[in-house]
Amino acid sequence: MAVLPAAAAAAYQAVAKMGTGAAAAPAAGAAEGAGGFGGFLTDAIKDSVATMKQGEKMATLNLTGKADIVDVVNAVNNAELTLDTVVAVRDKVVAAYQSILNMPI
16 A cells, blocks of 8 residues: 555644644645745744743643643643654754765865
């Protein structure tokens, strides 16, 4: 069974949007693609920062007794996963940069 990369990417986006409550619109992905890689990175960084802030907010609410422990654990776990992903991407970018520097001219 062959899976087309575009179909896999569309399915991944649909699943990712399920958690945010946004409706999955197939035509919207093509319109947003005009931003390019820079726009993608900007959006990813903004999402990462928002996830980290949500984890901090939930931890603070837990200290004041205004949050359910399950919600706090989920938010902190999401923040930790996001941080691990950002660090892994950073490490790959640094490794690629070092590889480029080591190339002979």
